[in-house]
Amino acid sequence: xxxxxxxxxxxxxxxxxxxxxxxxxxxxxxxxxxxxxxxxxxxxxxxxxxxxxxxxxxxxxxxxxxxxxxxxxxxxxxxxxxxxxxxxxxxxxxxxxxxxxxxxxxxxxxxxxxxxxxxxxxxxxxxxxxxxxxxxxxxxxxxxxxxxxxxxxxxxxxxxxxxxxxxxxxxxxxxxxxxxxxxxxxxxxxxxxxxxxxxxxxxxxxxxxxxxxxxxxxxxxxxxxxxxxxxxxxxxxxxxxxxxxxxxxxxxxxxxxxxxxxxxxxxxxxxxxxxxxxxxxxxxxxxxxxxxxxxxxxxxxxxxxxxxxxxxxxxxxxxxxxxxxxxxxxxxxxxxxxxxxxxxxxxxxxxxxxxxxxxxxxxxxxxxxxxxxxxxxxxxxxxxxxxxxxxxxxxxxxxxxxxxxxxxxxxxxxxxxxxxxxxxxxx
Numbered sequence: 341x342x343x344x345x346x347x348x349x350x351x352x353x354x355x356x357x358x359x360x361x362x363x364x365x366x367x368x369x370x371x372x373x374x375x376x377x378x379x380x381x382x383x384x385x386x387x388x389x390x391x392x393x394x395x396x397x398x399x400x401x402x403x404x405x406x407x408x409x410x411x412x413x414x415x416x417x418x419x420x421x422x423x424x425x426x427x428x429x430x431x432x433x434x435x436x437x438x439x440x441x442x443x444x445x446x447x448x449x450x451x452x453x454x455x456x457x458x459x460x461x462x463x464x465x466x467x468x469x470x471x472x473x474x475x476x477x478x479x480x481x482x483x484x485x486x487x488x489x490x491x492x493x494x495x496x497x498x499x500x501x502x503x504x505x506x507x508x509x510x511x512x513x514x515x516x517x518x519x520x521x522x523x524x525x526x527x528x529x530x531x532x533x534x535x536x537x538x539x540x541x542x543x544x545x546x547x548x549x550x551x552x553x554x555x556x557x558x559x560x561x562x563x564x565x566x567x568x569x570x571x572x573x574x575x576x577x578x579x580x581x582x583x584x585x586x587x588x589x590x591x592x593x594x595x596x597x598x599x600x601x602x603x604x605x606x607x608x609x610x611x612x613x614x615x616x617x618x619x620x621x622x623x624x625x626x627x628x629x630x631x632x633x634x635x636x637x638x639x640x641x642x643x644x645x646x647x648x649x650x651x652x653x654x655x656x657x658x659x660x661x662x663x664x665x666x667x668x669x670x671x672x673x674x675x676x677x678x679x680x681x682x683x684x685x686x687x688x689x690x691x692x693x694x695x696x697x698x699x700x701x702x703x704x705x706x707x708x709x710x711x712x713x714x715x716x717x718x719x720x721x722x723x724x725x726x727x728x729x730x731x732x733x734x735x736x737x738x739x740x741x742x743x744x745x746x747x748x749x750x751x752x753x754x755x756x757x758x759x760x761x762x763x764x765x766x767x
Contacts, residue, residue: 341368341378360494362730363723370397373747375728384755387728388742391550391582391696394609395654396746402612405650406643414643418447419635425645430618432652436591437620439600444626447618447640451581451607452480454617455544457634458603459484461619462542462575465628470535472527472543474511476552476734479544479579488544491552491734507535511545513555515689515700515707520561527568537572542603547593550582553733554691554698554740562597575602575625581617582696585609585651586660586745589668589694596693612651616644660745664694667752671697671741674756678763686714686767697741700733710737718766727758 342350347366365377373396375383388394395402409425418426426447434443446461448454459471473479475490487502489495490511496502509527512520531537543565549555569576578601583593587609594601602625607617615638619626655661672692679687688700688707701718703709715737719729732738743752 342366344377344379347378362719363728365723372396372398373744373751381726383723383726383728384751384758385728386741386743386755387730388744389613390608390730391587391742392608393613394585394587394660394745395612395651396744397613399612399650399654399746401654402647402650405646406614409643409646412642415638415641417637418640423642423645425642425649426640429640429645429648429652432649433606433618433620436652437601437604438592438594439622441600442623443620444623445618445620446626446634447616447645448636449615449617449638449641450480451605451617452482452485453636453639454581454605454607454619455479455485455488455579456482458544458577458605458619458621459488459542460633461603461621461626461628462577464633465625466541466573466575468539468541470505470507470540472507472509472530472535472540474509474523474545474549476511476513476549476555477544477546477579478549478551505535505539511549511552511555512558512561513553515555520558520564523561524564524568537574540572540574542575542577543569544577544579546579546581546583547597548583548588548693548696551732553700553735553738554696556691556693557597559597562594562599566597566599569602577601577603577605579605581605581607583693586655586664587694587742588696589661589665591655591661593693593696610651611644611647612654614641614644614647616641616648655745658746661694663745667695667743667745667747668692668697670749670752671695671743671756674753674760675699678760683763683767686711686763695741695743695745698732698738701737701739710735712736714766715739718763721766722759722762725758725762727755727762729759 348364368378369376375385430445437443473488477490479485479488484503487506512523578594580592584606603621675690688702691698701711701715715731730740
């Protein structure tokens, strides 16, 4: 088998430079909460493929479901020869989506596809052109998704011009002095200065910003957005691509606000590692596009739909929403203990909703002095010590923790031990 260095040379020779790679360690196998590289070294995985393998790598129920489907057929294209698993998974998601309205679903392949189709559906329903998103939000790398994304580097560099009639508002982040009232006031100014509310098809927001830094939208802010959208006939779109499927301690993070989105985008953890995304929404809105206006050759792959049904069974049977709360509290406690033990000068705010946890790294305890250099070095050194982490944030200074929801307590604490040792050695 090739070494990591040999494979990196192949990557440099054969893969486009724009496909960024965080770690120069190539996976040979993975199971549960562990990854083994091609040189036989084991790593505790606190990244889960960017919140994808919430049920752990190769959960037996998921692999059994996919294996059974593979023995029947791998692809027919749902729009040509449909199949039952697509219908069953749509029905389950319609039942689980927040709110009392009848729901319908559409399946696609990537999160960006889900985002773009949500905008298409909102436009078809409202007959309006404009979309509003938020600074720091991440919605994908396709052209419209990039326009909606509120972070320039590296996602937008050199790719413009972007689709028009996309507007951005400040996301409420108390740690950086932006209140919910500030964001709502900015929306009112936007309506007066740049785009009339009766021209807006959708407002799109992540209930917890993912790539933006794990900032949590205040529940009262989401409730006020719901009221504003109702008042002006705007579709409220909740991007649950990173937050969904038990990650935050609820099936969907929107549930914390007690509101019903008009449309909701899902992807990542929906199928336990198999490519699948979707839009779930109020039935009358979802039915706005004409037949043929939605779909895709690989959308709703039978293998991924089989995996998705198994994932939902695992979440329910193993009570992963409850487990996410336990994991989140354990990690939060360790991080706060570190802050209280002399590391508050480099550890800023700790943010946690279920098992979606982050710490902001700063200089001298100052929120306005982000330490992106320490963040990069910490992530790399932690990997060298056997722990896979991710960074994020508009300023590149946030470390995020996304362990599998099936992780056992011993492995979880071992991972936190590595994090602590690594940070203490660098701070």
